[in-house]
Amino acid sequence: MTIHRKILLPLAVLLAALSSCTGNFTDVNRPGSRLSPEELQRDNYAVGSFLIQMQGVAFPEQENAYQTMIDFVGNYLGRYTTYTKVLPKNHTLFNAANNWCAWPASYAPGLVSAFNAVVKLNGKEKVSYAWALILRTQAFLRFTDIYGPFPLSRDAHHAEVYSSQRDIYLHLIDDLNEATAFLASDRSLAEEKVVFAPYDLVYKGDFDKWRKFASSLKLRIAIRISNAEPAMARALAEKAVREGVIERNADNCTVACNKSGLWTTAVSWGDSRICADLESYLTGYKDPRLDKYFLPAGQPGPRRFIGCRAGALTGSNFLAKRLYSTANVSETTPGVWLTASEMAFCKAEGVLRGWDMGGGTAKAYYEQGVTLSFEQWGANGAADYLLDSTSTEADYTDAPGGFGGDCPRQSDITIRWDDSAPPAEKMERLIVQKWIALYPDGQEAWNEIRRTGYPHIFPVPQPTNGYSLLTPNRIPFDKNEQINNPRNYYKAVEYLGGADDYATPMWWQR
Incomplete structure:
Protein backbone atom coordinates (compact mmCIF):
# COMPACT_ATOMS: atom_id res chain seq x y z
CA MET A 1 0.00 0.00 0.00
CA THR A 2 1.12 3.59 0.50
CA ILE A 3 1.32 3.13 4.25
CA HIS A 4 5.06 3.67 4.47
CA ARG A 5 4.55 7.34 3.70
CA LYS A 6 0.95 7.99 4.59
CA ILE A 7 0.41 6.55 8.07
CA LEU A 8 0.92 9.06 10.86
CA LEU A 9 0.62 8.87 14.63
CA PRO A 10 -2.99 8.45 15.80
CA LEU A 11 -3.17 11.97 17.30
CA ALA A 12 -2.02 13.52 14.05
CA VAL A 13 -4.48 11.35 12.19
CA LEU A 14 -7.33 12.55 14.37
CA LEU A 15 -6.39 16.18 13.84
CA ALA A 16 -6.24 15.60 10.11
CA ALA A 17 -9.60 13.86 10.27
CA LEU A 18 -11.17 16.98 11.67
CA SER A 19 -9.78 19.18 8.94
CA SER A 20 -10.99 16.88 6.16
CA CYS A 21 -14.51 16.53 7.53
CA THR A 22 -15.54 20.06 8.40
CA GLY A 23 -15.19 23.27 6.51
CA ASN A 24 -14.92 25.41 9.66
CA PHE A 25 -12.12 23.43 11.26
CA THR A 26 -9.92 26.49 11.67
CA ASP A 27 -12.62 28.40 13.53
CA VAL A 28 -13.75 25.44 15.62
CA ASN A 29 -10.27 24.34 16.66
CA ARG A 30 -8.22 27.44 17.33
CA PRO A 31 -5.72 26.72 20.10
CA GLY A 32 -7.52 26.86 23.44
CA SER A 33 -4.67 28.82 25.03
CA ARG A 34 -5.69 31.83 22.94
CA LEU A 35 -9.27 31.77 24.19
CA SER A 36 -10.72 32.73 27.52
CA PRO A 37 -12.78 30.17 29.51
CA GLU A 38 -15.87 32.17 28.63
CA GLU A 39 -15.06 31.93 24.92
CA LEU A 40 -14.44 28.20 25.19
CA GLN A 41 -17.90 27.65 26.66
CA ARG A 42 -19.70 30.03 24.29
CA ASP A 43 -21.93 28.08 21.89
CA ASN A 44 -20.38 24.86 23.23
CA TYR A 45 -17.22 25.76 21.35
CA ALA A 46 -14.92 23.36 23.22
CA VAL A 47 -17.49 20.57 23.53
CA GLY A 48 -18.22 20.79 19.82
CA SER A 49 -14.56 20.31 18.90
CA PHE A 50 -14.37 17.16 21.03
CA LEU A 51 -17.56 15.83 19.44
CA ILE A 52 -16.00 16.39 16.01
CA GLN A 53 -13.01 14.38 17.20
CA MET A 54 -15.32 11.54 18.28
CA GLN A 55 -17.05 11.56 14.91
CA GLY A 56 -13.64 11.19 13.25
CA VAL A 57 -13.25 7.80 14.96
CA ALA A 58 -16.87 6.68 14.86
CA PHE A 59 -17.09 7.44 11.11
CA PRO A 60 -13.46 7.40 9.88
CA GLU A 61 -13.28 9.21 6.57
CA GLN A 62 -9.83 10.78 6.99
CA GLU A 63 -7.46 8.93 4.70
CA ASN A 64 -5.16 7.28 7.27
CA ALA A 65 -7.93 6.35 9.69
CA TYR A 66 -10.03 5.00 6.83
CA GLN A 67 -7.21 2.91 5.40
CA THR A 68 -6.05 1.35 8.67
CA MET A 69 -9.47 0.81 10.30
CA ILE A 70 -11.73 0.20 7.29
CA ASP A 71 -9.76 -0.76 4.16
CA PHE A 72 -7.19 -3.11 5.67
CA VAL A 73 -9.82 -4.82 7.82
CA GLY A 74 -13.50 -4.57 6.89
CA ASN A 75 -13.29 -3.80 3.19
CA TYR A 76 -10.74 -6.51 2.43
CA LEU A 77 -12.20 -9.17 4.73
CA GLY A 78 -15.82 -8.34 3.88
CA ARG A 79 -14.90 -8.89 0.20
CA TYR A 80 -15.73 -5.42 -1.08
CA THR A 81 -12.23 -4.38 -2.15
CA THR A 82 -8.78 -5.94 -2.30
CA TYR A 83 -5.25 -4.60 -2.64
CA THR A 84 -3.40 -3.81 -5.86
CA LYS A 85 0.18 -4.00 -4.60
CA VAL A 86 2.40 -6.96 -3.80
CA LEU A 87 1.64 -7.49 -0.11
CA PRO A 88 3.16 -10.72 1.21
CA LYS A 89 1.79 -9.92 4.69
CA ASN A 90 -1.81 -8.79 5.22
CA HIS A 91 -5.00 -9.85 6.96
CA THR A 92 -6.40 -11.53 3.83
CA LEU A 93 -3.47 -13.96 3.97
CA PHE A 94 -3.78 -14.34 7.78
CA ASN A 95 -0.24 -13.09 8.36
CA ALA A 96 -0.31 -9.29 8.67
CA ALA A 97 2.57 -7.47 10.33
CA ASN A 98 1.91 -6.48 13.93
CA ASN A 99 1.47 -2.79 13.11
CA TRP A 100 -1.54 -3.70 10.96
CA CYS A 101 -3.03 -5.51 13.96
CA ALA A 102 -2.29 -2.63 16.31
CA TRP A 103 -3.62 0.25 14.19
CA PRO A 104 -7.38 -0.01 14.79
CA ALA A 105 -6.97 -0.14 18.58
CA SER A 106 -4.64 2.86 18.52
CA TYR A 107 -7.60 5.17 17.81
CA ALA A 108 -9.48 4.23 21.00
CA PRO A 109 -7.54 6.41 23.51
CA GLY A 110 -8.25 9.58 21.54
CA LEU A 111 -11.94 8.73 21.37
CA VAL A 112 -12.10 8.02 25.11
CA SER A 113 -10.28 11.23 26.04
CA ALA A 114 -12.64 13.24 23.85
CA PHE A 115 -15.65 11.55 25.46
CA ASN A 116 -14.32 12.29 28.95
CA ALA A 117 -13.74 15.92 27.97
CA VAL A 118 -17.35 16.27 26.80
CA VAL A 119 -18.59 14.92 30.14
CA LYS A 120 -16.21 17.14 32.13
CA LEU A 121 -17.22 20.28 30.26
CA ASN A 122 -20.97 19.71 29.95
CA GLY A 123 -21.90 17.02 32.47
CA LYS A 124 -24.41 14.22 31.93
CA GLU A 125 -27.61 16.24 31.84
CA LYS A 126 -27.26 17.76 28.38
CA VAL A 127 -27.79 16.57 24.85
CA SER A 128 -24.03 16.53 24.24
CA TYR A 129 -23.73 13.58 26.63
CA ALA A 130 -26.41 11.53 24.86
CA TRP A 131 -24.76 12.30 21.53
CA ALA A 132 -21.33 11.31 22.87
CA LEU A 133 -22.74 8.01 24.15
CA ILE A 134 -24.03 7.19 20.66
CA LEU A 135 -20.70 8.05 19.03
CA ARG A 136 -18.77 6.00 21.55
CA THR A 137 -21.06 3.04 20.94
CA GLN A 138 -20.59 3.25 17.17
CA ALA A 139 -16.81 3.28 17.58
CA PHE A 140 -16.57 0.56 20.24
CA LEU A 141 -18.80 -1.76 18.24
CA ARG A 142 -16.14 -1.67 15.54
CA PHE A 143 -13.28 -2.16 18.01
CA THR A 144 -14.85 -5.19 19.68
CA ASP A 145 -15.97 -6.70 16.37
CA ILE A 146 -12.39 -6.52 15.13
CA TYR A 147 -10.67 -8.00 18.18
CA GLY A 148 -13.31 -9.49 20.52
CA PRO A 149 -12.34 -8.53 24.10
CA PHE A 150 -11.23 -4.90 24.30
CA PRO A 151 -10.38 -2.25 26.92
CA LEU A 152 -13.62 -0.32 27.50
CA SER A 153 -11.69 2.42 29.37
CA ARG A 154 -14.64 3.24 31.62
CA ASP A 155 -12.33 3.59 34.62
CA ALA A 156 -9.75 6.29 33.97
CA HIS A 157 -7.44 4.68 36.55
CA HIS A 158 -7.58 1.29 34.85
CA ALA A 159 -7.89 2.09 31.14
CA GLU A 160 -5.73 -0.88 30.24
CA VAL A 161 -8.18 -3.48 31.60
CA TYR A 162 -9.95 -5.62 28.99
CA SER A 163 -13.64 -6.53 29.09
CA SER A 164 -15.17 -9.63 27.53
CA GLN A 165 -17.03 -9.07 24.28
CA ARG A 166 -20.33 -10.02 25.92
CA ASP A 167 -19.81 -7.43 28.67
CA ILE A 168 -18.89 -4.80 26.09
CA TYR A 169 -22.11 -5.45 24.20
CA LEU A 170 -24.14 -5.21 27.41
CA HIS A 171 -22.50 -1.88 28.29
CA LEU A 172 -23.10 -0.49 24.81
CA ILE A 173 -26.75 -1.53 24.88
CA ASP A 174 -27.11 0.28 28.22
CA ASP A 175 -25.48 3.38 26.73
CA LEU A 176 -27.85 3.37 23.76
CA ASN A 177 -30.85 2.94 26.04
CA GLU A 178 -29.70 5.89 28.13
CA ALA A 179 -29.13 8.03 25.04
CA THR A 180 -32.44 7.23 23.36
CA ALA A 181 -34.38 7.76 26.61
CA PHE A 182 -32.82 11.21 26.95
CA LEU A 183 -33.46 12.20 23.33
CA ALA A 184 -37.04 10.89 23.43
CA SER A 185 -37.93 12.68 26.66
CA ASP A 186 -40.39 15.54 26.67
CA ARG A 187 -38.02 18.41 26.09
CA SER A 188 -37.28 20.87 23.33
CA LEU A 189 -33.97 20.42 21.53
CA ALA A 190 -34.46 23.36 19.17
CA GLU A 191 -31.77 25.46 20.83
CA GLU A 192 -29.31 22.54 20.91
CA LYS A 193 -29.94 21.95 17.22
CA VAL A 194 -28.79 25.48 16.41
CA VAL A 195 -25.84 25.32 18.79
CA PHE A 196 -24.49 21.95 17.65
CA ALA A 197 -25.32 22.10 13.93
CA PRO A 198 -21.82 23.42 13.01
CA TYR A 199 -20.20 20.47 14.79
CA ASP A 200 -22.50 17.72 13.51
CA LEU A 201 -21.02 16.08 10.40
CA VAL A 202 -23.98 13.71 9.98
CA TYR A 203 -27.36 15.25 10.86
CA LYS A 204 -26.54 18.95 11.36
CA GLY A 205 -27.96 19.05 14.86
CA ASP A 206 -31.14 17.08 14.19
CA PHE A 207 -31.26 14.97 17.35
CA ASP A 208 -34.46 13.21 16.34
CA LYS A 209 -32.39 11.62 13.58
CA TRP A 210 -29.64 10.79 16.08
CA ARG A 211 -32.29 9.06 18.21
CA LYS A 212 -33.35 6.98 15.18
CA PHE A 213 -29.72 6.17 14.48
CA ALA A 214 -29.24 5.00 18.08
CA SER A 215 -32.33 2.78 17.89
CA SER A 216 -31.04 1.45 14.57
CA LEU A 217 -27.77 0.52 16.25
CA LYS A 218 -29.85 -1.45 18.76
CA LEU A 219 -31.48 -3.40 15.95
CA ARG A 220 -28.08 -3.99 14.32
CA ILE A 221 -26.76 -5.28 17.65
CA ALA A 222 -29.82 -7.47 18.21
CA ILE A 223 -29.31 -9.20 14.87
CA ARG A 224 -25.60 -9.62 15.62
CA ILE A 225 -26.18 -11.38 18.96
CA SER A 226 -29.26 -13.34 17.86
CA ASN A 227 -27.50 -16.72 17.95
CA ALA A 228 -25.53 -16.11 21.14
CA GLU A 229 -28.32 -14.47 23.17
CA PRO A 230 -31.65 -15.15 21.42
CA ALA A 231 -33.96 -13.93 24.19
CA MET A 232 -31.98 -10.74 24.79
CA ALA A 233 -31.74 -10.13 21.05
CA ARG A 234 -35.49 -10.45 20.55
CA ALA A 235 -36.33 -8.05 23.38
CA LEU A 236 -33.78 -5.51 22.12
CA ALA A 237 -34.92 -5.76 18.49
CA GLU A 238 -38.60 -5.34 19.33
CA LYS A 239 -37.77 -2.37 21.58
CA ALA A 240 -35.74 -0.74 18.79
CA VAL A 241 -38.55 -1.14 16.25
CA ARG A 242 -41.10 0.30 18.70
CA GLU A 243 -38.84 3.30 19.29
CA GLY A 244 -38.46 3.85 15.56
CA VAL A 245 -35.45 2.96 13.41
CA ILE A 246 -34.28 4.51 10.15
CA GLU A 247 -36.87 3.73 7.47
CA ARG A 248 -36.15 6.22 4.68
CA ASN A 249 -32.99 7.15 2.85
CA ALA A 250 -33.28 10.78 3.93
CA ASP A 251 -32.36 9.61 7.44
CA ASN A 252 -29.39 7.44 6.44
CA CYS A 253 -26.21 7.90 8.45
CA THR A 254 -23.79 9.40 5.94
CA VAL A 255 -20.80 11.66 6.53
CA ALA A 256 -19.82 14.34 4.04
CA CYS A 257 -16.09 15.13 4.00
CA ASN A 258 -13.85 17.23 1.82
CA LYS A 259 -12.11 13.99 0.83
CA SER A 260 -13.93 10.67 1.01
CA GLY A 453 -21.53 -17.88 6.51
CA TYR A 454 -23.21 -15.91 3.70
CA PRO A 455 -22.52 -14.94 1.06
CA HIS A 456 -20.39 -17.87 -0.04
CA ILE A 457 -17.06 -16.38 -1.06
CA PHE A 458 -14.14 -17.42 -3.27
CA PRO A 459 -11.11 -19.16 -1.77
CA VAL A 460 -7.91 -17.14 -1.52
CA PRO A 461 -5.66 -18.08 -4.47
CA GLN A 462 -2.42 -18.37 -2.49
CA PRO A 463 -1.38 -19.90 0.87
CA THR A 464 -3.07 -18.51 3.98
CA ASN A 465 -0.49 -19.21 6.69
CA GLY A 466 -1.96 -22.63 7.52
CA TYR A 467 -5.53 -21.44 8.07
CA SER A 468 -8.46 -23.20 6.40
CA LEU A 469 -10.85 -20.24 6.83
CA LEU A 470 -11.85 -18.16 3.82
CA THR A 471 -11.80 -14.95 5.86
CA PRO A 472 -10.53 -14.34 9.42
CA ASN A 473 -12.84 -14.51 12.41
CA ARG A 474 -10.92 -11.72 14.14
CA ILE A 475 -7.69 -9.74 14.10
CA PRO A 476 -5.01 -10.67 16.68
CA PHE A 477 -4.17 -8.26 19.48
CA ASP A 478 -1.15 -5.98 19.32
CA LYS A 479 1.78 -8.23 20.32
CA ASN A 480 3.26 -5.40 22.37
CA GLU A 481 0.43 -5.93 24.84
CA GLN A 482 2.21 -9.10 25.97
CA ILE A 483 5.11 -6.92 27.13
CA ASN A 484 3.45 -3.65 28.10
CA ASN A 485 0.20 -4.98 29.57
CA PRO A 486 0.81 -8.69 30.25
CA ARG A 487 -1.67 -9.37 33.06
CA ASN A 488 -4.55 -7.81 31.16
CA TYR A 489 -3.43 -9.30 27.86
CA TYR A 490 -3.63 -12.86 29.22
CA LYS A 491 -6.98 -12.08 30.80
CA ALA A 492 -8.18 -10.93 27.36
CA VAL A 493 -7.01 -14.23 25.85
CA GLU A 494 -8.92 -16.04 28.60
CA TYR A 495 -12.04 -14.07 27.63
CA LEU A 496 -11.47 -15.10 24.02
CA GLY A 497 -11.84 -18.75 24.90
CA GLY A 498 -9.21 -19.65 22.34
CA ALA A 499 -5.86 -18.66 20.89
CA ASP A 500 -4.99 -15.06 20.08
CA ASP A 501 -5.04 -15.74 16.35
CA TYR A 502 -7.23 -15.26 13.28
CA ALA A 503 -9.34 -18.37 13.88
CA THR A 504 -10.90 -17.91 17.32
CA PRO A 505 -14.48 -16.78 16.72
CA MET A 506 -16.30 -13.80 18.09
CA TRP A 507 -18.57 -14.39 21.10
CA TRP A 508 -21.58 -13.72 18.88
CA GLN A 509 -20.47 -16.31 16.32
CA ARG A 510 -21.10 -19.03 18.89
Missing part, protein backbone atom coordinates in the same frame (compact mmCIF):
# COMPACT_ATOMS: atom_id res chain seq x y z
CA GLY A 261 -11.88 7.90 2.60
CA LEU A 262 -12.87 5.42 -0.11
CA TRP A 263 -12.05 7.90 -2.88
CA THR A 264 -8.62 8.56 -1.41
CA THR A 265 -7.57 4.94 -0.97
CA ALA A 266 -9.21 3.44 -4.06
CA VAL A 267 -9.17 6.22 -6.64
CA SER A 268 -6.54 8.77 -5.66
CA TRP A 269 -3.93 6.36 -4.30
CA GLY A 270 -5.09 3.36 -6.32
CA ASP A 271 -4.32 1.06 -3.40
CA SER A 272 -7.43 -1.08 -3.84
CA ARG A 273 -9.77 -2.42 -6.48
CA ILE A 274 -13.22 -4.01 -6.35
CA CYS A 275 -13.24 -7.57 -5.04
CA ALA A 276 -14.21 -10.40 -7.40
CA ASP A 277 -16.85 -11.70 -4.97
CA LEU A 278 -19.01 -8.57 -5.11
CA GLU A 279 -18.50 -8.12 -8.84
CA SER A 280 -19.46 -11.75 -9.57
CA TYR A 281 -22.74 -11.54 -7.66
CA LEU A 282 -23.69 -8.25 -9.29
CA THR A 283 -22.66 -9.42 -12.75
CA GLY A 284 -24.57 -12.69 -12.43
CA TYR A 285 -27.67 -10.91 -11.16
CA LYS A 286 -27.44 -8.29 -13.94
CA ASP A 287 -27.76 -5.88 -11.07
CA PRO A 288 -28.49 -2.25 -12.06
CA ARG A 289 -26.32 -1.09 -9.14
CA LEU A 290 -23.23 -2.42 -10.92
CA ASP A 291 -22.31 0.87 -12.57
CA LYS A 292 -23.39 2.82 -9.48
CA TYR A 293 -20.87 0.96 -7.34
CA PHE A 294 -17.98 0.58 -9.81
CA LEU A 295 -16.17 2.34 -12.61
CA PRO A 296 -15.23 0.37 -15.75
CA ALA A 297 -11.82 -1.28 -15.77
CA GLY A 298 -9.08 0.80 -17.37
CA GLN A 299 -8.07 -1.89 -19.85
CA PRO A 300 -10.31 -2.17 -22.95
CA GLY A 301 -12.06 -5.52 -23.30
CA PRO A 302 -15.42 -7.29 -23.59
CA ARG A 303 -16.17 -6.90 -19.87
CA ARG A 304 -16.58 -3.40 -18.53
CA PHE A 305 -16.46 -4.35 -14.83
CA ILE A 306 -13.89 -6.79 -13.49
CA GLY A 307 -13.11 -7.52 -9.86
CA CYS A 308 -9.88 -8.92 -8.45
CA ARG A 309 -9.71 -12.11 -6.35
CA ALA A 310 -9.12 -11.41 -2.65
CA GLY A 311 -5.54 -12.30 -1.82
CA ALA A 312 -4.39 -12.43 -5.44
CA LEU A 313 -0.62 -12.26 -5.88
CA THR A 314 -0.58 -8.98 -7.79
CA GLY A 315 2.70 -8.75 -9.62
CA SER A 316 2.32 -5.13 -10.74
CA ASN A 317 0.46 -2.33 -9.04
CA PHE A 318 0.40 -0.35 -12.29
CA LEU A 319 -1.15 -3.24 -14.22
CA ALA A 320 -3.60 -4.21 -11.46
CA LYS A 321 -4.99 -0.68 -11.40
CA ARG A 322 -5.68 -0.92 -15.14
CA LEU A 323 -7.03 -4.46 -15.21
CA TYR A 324 -9.62 -4.16 -12.44
CA SER A 325 -12.52 -1.84 -11.64
CA THR A 326 -12.36 0.73 -8.90
CA ALA A 327 -15.06 2.34 -6.79
CA ASN A 328 -17.42 4.79 -8.48
CA VAL A 329 -16.87 7.50 -5.93
CA SER A 330 -15.83 11.13 -6.11
CA GLU A 331 -13.72 13.20 -3.76
CA THR A 332 -16.83 14.53 -2.01
CA THR A 333 -19.06 11.44 -2.04
CA PRO A 334 -20.43 10.97 1.51
CA GLY A 335 -19.33 7.96 3.49
CA VAL A 336 -22.17 5.52 4.21
CA TRP A 337 -22.41 4.02 7.71
CA LEU A 338 -26.02 2.88 8.30
CA THR A 339 -29.03 2.88 6.00
CA ALA A 340 -32.77 2.33 5.81
CA SER A 341 -32.07 -0.64 3.55
CA GLU A 342 -30.04 -2.39 6.26
CA MET A 343 -32.85 -1.84 8.76
CA ALA A 344 -35.39 -3.41 6.40
CA PHE A 345 -33.20 -6.49 5.99
CA CYS A 346 -32.78 -6.69 9.78
CA LYS A 347 -36.57 -6.65 10.15
CA ALA A 348 -36.88 -9.40 7.55
CA GLU A 349 -34.47 -11.57 9.51
CA GLY A 350 -36.31 -10.74 12.71
CA VAL A 351 -39.56 -12.01 11.20
CA LEU A 352 -37.81 -15.24 10.16
CA ARG A 353 -36.80 -15.62 13.80
CA GLY A 354 -40.36 -15.08 15.02
CA TRP A 355 -39.88 -11.53 16.32
CA ASP A 356 -42.47 -8.74 16.16
CA MET A 357 -40.97 -6.34 13.67
CA GLY A 358 -44.01 -4.14 13.18
CA GLY A 359 -46.43 -6.42 11.37
CA GLY A 360 -44.73 -6.90 8.00
CA THR A 361 -43.74 -10.22 6.46
CA ALA A 362 -40.21 -11.39 5.76
CA LYS A 363 -40.94 -11.09 2.03
CA ALA A 364 -42.21 -7.52 2.40
CA TYR A 365 -39.20 -6.36 4.40
CA TYR A 366 -36.79 -8.20 2.08
CA GLU A 367 -38.26 -6.49 -0.96
CA GLN A 368 -38.29 -3.18 0.89
CA GLY A 369 -34.58 -3.58 1.64
CA VAL A 370 -33.73 -4.14 -2.03
CA THR A 371 -35.99 -1.30 -3.17
CA LEU A 372 -34.51 1.16 -0.66
CA SER A 373 -31.00 0.22 -1.78
CA PHE A 374 -31.89 0.86 -5.43
CA GLU A 375 -33.37 4.21 -4.43
CA GLN A 376 -30.30 5.09 -2.35
CA TRP A 377 -28.02 4.54 -5.35
CA GLY A 378 -30.30 6.04 -8.00
CA ALA A 379 -30.71 2.68 -9.77
CA ASN A 380 -33.82 1.77 -11.74
CA GLY A 381 -35.58 -1.56 -12.14
CA ALA A 382 -36.01 -2.82 -8.57
CA ALA A 383 -39.44 -4.32 -9.28
CA ASP A 384 -38.19 -6.42 -12.22
CA TYR A 385 -35.04 -7.38 -10.32
CA LEU A 386 -37.12 -8.78 -7.46
CA LEU A 387 -39.04 -11.03 -9.88
CA ASP A 388 -35.86 -12.71 -11.19
CA SER A 389 -35.95 -16.35 -10.11
CA THR A 390 -33.22 -17.71 -12.41
CA SER A 391 -30.12 -15.49 -12.23
CA THR A 392 -27.30 -16.59 -9.91
CA GLU A 393 -23.81 -15.46 -9.04
CA ALA A 394 -21.58 -15.53 -12.13
CA ASP A 395 -18.54 -17.73 -12.54
CA TYR A 396 -15.51 -15.53 -12.04
CA THR A 397 -13.30 -14.98 -15.07
CA ASP A 398 -10.10 -13.10 -14.36
CA ALA A 399 -8.98 -10.24 -16.57
CA PRO A 400 -6.60 -11.22 -19.41
CA GLY A 401 -3.15 -11.09 -17.87
CA GLY A 402 -4.71 -10.90 -14.40
CA PHE A 403 -3.35 -12.19 -11.11
CA GLY A 404 -5.97 -14.24 -9.27
CA GLY A 405 -7.14 -16.81 -11.79
CA ASP A 406 -10.64 -17.97 -12.71
CA CYS A 407 -13.00 -19.52 -10.16
CA PRO A 408 -16.45 -21.14 -10.46
CA ARG A 409 -19.36 -19.52 -8.70
CA GLN A 410 -19.83 -20.46 -5.06
CA SER A 411 -23.62 -20.10 -4.85
CA ASP A 412 -26.76 -20.91 -6.82
CA ILE A 413 -28.98 -18.60 -4.77
CA THR A 414 -31.44 -16.53 -6.84
CA ILE A 415 -33.14 -13.20 -6.14
CA ARG A 416 -36.91 -13.74 -6.03
CA TRP A 417 -38.28 -14.40 -2.56
CA ASP A 418 -39.79 -17.85 -2.01
CA ASP A 419 -41.88 -18.34 1.13
CA SER A 420 -41.88 -22.10 0.57
CA ALA A 421 -38.06 -22.36 0.52
CA PRO A 422 -36.22 -24.11 3.38
CA PRO A 423 -35.01 -21.82 6.21
CA ALA A 424 -31.36 -22.00 5.12
CA GLU A 425 -32.27 -20.93 1.57
CA LYS A 426 -34.31 -18.01 2.88
CA MET A 427 -31.46 -16.90 5.09
CA GLU A 428 -28.89 -17.11 2.31
CA ARG A 429 -31.11 -15.15 -0.08
CA LEU A 430 -31.68 -12.50 2.55
CA ILE A 431 -28.06 -12.12 3.61
CA VAL A 432 -26.71 -12.05 0.05
CA GLN A 433 -28.96 -9.11 -0.78
CA LYS A 434 -28.20 -7.44 2.56
CA TRP A 435 -24.46 -7.84 1.90
CA ILE A 436 -24.83 -6.29 -1.55
CA ALA A 437 -26.83 -3.39 -0.09
CA LEU A 438 -24.40 -2.76 2.79
CA TYR A 439 -21.72 -1.60 0.33
CA PRO A 440 -19.46 0.30 0.96
CA ASP A 441 -19.50 -0.46 4.71
CA GLY A 442 -16.97 -3.27 4.69
CA GLN A 443 -16.97 -3.75 8.46
CA GLU A 444 -20.65 -4.74 8.38
CA ALA A 445 -20.05 -6.91 5.32
CA TRP A 446 -17.35 -8.81 7.21
CA ASN A 447 -19.63 -9.10 10.24
CA GLU A 448 -22.35 -10.73 8.14
CA ILE A 449 -19.98 -13.23 6.52
CA ARG A 450 -18.67 -14.28 9.93
CA ARG A 451 -22.09 -14.35 11.58
CA THR A 452 -24.02 -16.30 8.93
